[in-house]
Amino acid sequence: MTPSRPYGVVTAIQANYYWVKVGDAPPLLCTRRSRLKKIGQTVLVGDRVKLDSEDDAPAIAEVLPRRSEFSRPPVANADQILLVFSLLEPSPEPWQVSRFLVKAESAALKVLICFSKRDLIDEKTLKHWQNRLRNWGYESLAVSAVTGDGLDTLAEYLQDKITILAGPSGVGKSSLINALIPDGAQRVSQVSGKLQRGRHTTRHVELFELPQGGLLADTPGFNQPDLDAAPAELIAYFPEVKSQLAQGACFFNDCLHRGEPQCRLTADWERYPHYLKFLEEALERQSQKSRSLEATLKVKSGAEGALQYEPKLATKKYRRLSRRRGHQTLQSQYGEEEEEF
Ligand SMILES: Nc1nc2c(ncn2[C@@H]2O[C@H](COP(=O)(O)OP(=O)(O)O)[C@@H](O)[C@H]2O)c(=O)[nH]1
Ligand SMILES: [Mg+2]
Ligand SMILES: [Zn+2]
Structure with a gap:
């Protein structure tokens, strides 16, 4: 015992x-x-x-008590997110890279970026992307799971931390885990038989133990992470304009920075079109949310003829709504279904 x-x-x-x-x-x-x-x-x-x-x-x-809670995948106490992109097979798609970055920023965890398949790319292409990312506010590493290039440096960043690994499918996340954990037996759990069920559900998460200490969570591949930022908070997830905002380019908390008369945030940064596109999505999400909220309320005449909203008896619907909210608790999302695997 x-x-x-x-x-x-x-x-x-x-x-x-x-x-x-x-x-x-x-x-x-x-x-x-x-x-x-x-x-x-x-x-x-x-x-x-x-x-x-x-x-x-x-x-x-x-x-x-948890230091942090991440919802997709559900992981407690994560310290950071490691985003992996490859520069060839598949080539990076700037919009997609940006979407992953914004998603990671919205989790309020430290963001690390790593270009994979270093062995396939020339110095010029790598430098181009590293400079580009620097202009977006990020430093990045380059690694190869095949040659082992860059793995030691990456391992230092991961040491004694809980890291969530994310990125488009096919970029080499699983290969990276295997390369970082040479002995496959390091897999944290020897899942077998009956317990195998649920392994491939999107909610399934497993932490891999790094030889030098630290844990790594792989995420099921997804190419288009859902953004859940509210429109007015989106700008905070673009680090390249942080200093502009800190220096007073815009003082309005509810400003959407689309050329409003009082807004002096410039439009000359590369990802400004990304910002505008994600903003459109966020506004659309917001109006959808209020439309579906209305649909769950039925208008009822009050005693004095005043209109009152009364919730329909549809708790399921409410739960669905709360799932779409950005800041839901994990409890509401997973608490009740935890036994269902
Ligand atoms: N040349 C090269 N190929 C790699 C490297 N890492 C992964 N791959 C290949 O890329 C493909 C996808 O890798 P995988 O680890 O499954 O990607 P995941 O979907 O992100 O987990 C596989 O065919 C790997 O062999 C690398 O560093 N160099
Ligand atoms: Mg994989
Ligand atoms: Zn503004």
Whole structure:
């Protein structure tokens, strides 16, 4: 049995089982105390937990407060997001790169950028993209999973951190994990048999343990991450205009920076068209949201003939709405379905 009430980190979740890593020992397969469910406490990968050793099987007795919560994929306590793009096969698509960057910025985590497949690209192409990204406000690394080029530098950035790996499919994320963790046996959990179910659902997340310490979460490939920023907050996710704004280019919190008379934010930055496009999307999302909110309310005449809105008895709809909101809690999103794998 485990030492009395040790602390550990949840590295994988399968159905109602949790793999918990305590110190350097191989992960333990745990259940969780039913009390946690009663109080609505969710358990996510990345959670720091206290284990109970009173029973035969180890169980999660307590979840420590989270430093951060990321929703897609659901990961607790992540420190940073590593965005991976390849410069060939597939070539980067500026809009898509930008969309990933904005999505990552909106998570309020540190953003790292890495160009993969370094072995396929010439110095000139690499420099072009690195300079371009610098103008967008980002430094970037270049790595190759094939030659191992750049992996040591990358590994330093990942050490002792919980990092979420994201990027278009095919750029080499899985290859990168394999290259960083040469011994496949380092895979945190040996998932097999019945527990295999759910592995390929989009909500499934598993943390990979880096040899030098630190955990890496792979994300299922998606090419067009959903943005969920509100229109007026979008500008904050473009670091290249931070200094302009800090120096007083625009003082209005609700300004959309589209040439309003009081706005002096310039339009001469490369990603300004991206900003405008994402802004259109955000405005469209906002109006859709208010339209569907109206649809869930039915107009009812009040006692004095005043119109009152009364919610229809459609809790499902409300839940769907809350899912679209940017700042929803993970609890509302995953709490109730946690057992469903
Ligand atoms: N030349 C080269 N090919 C790579 C490299 N990394 C990955 N690939 C190839 O790119 C393809 C997609 O890789 P994968 O890791 O599955 O990408 P993922 O979808 O982002 O996980 C595979 O055919 C890999 O062999 C690399 O550093 N150099
Ligand atoms: Mg992959
Ligand atoms: Zn403005």
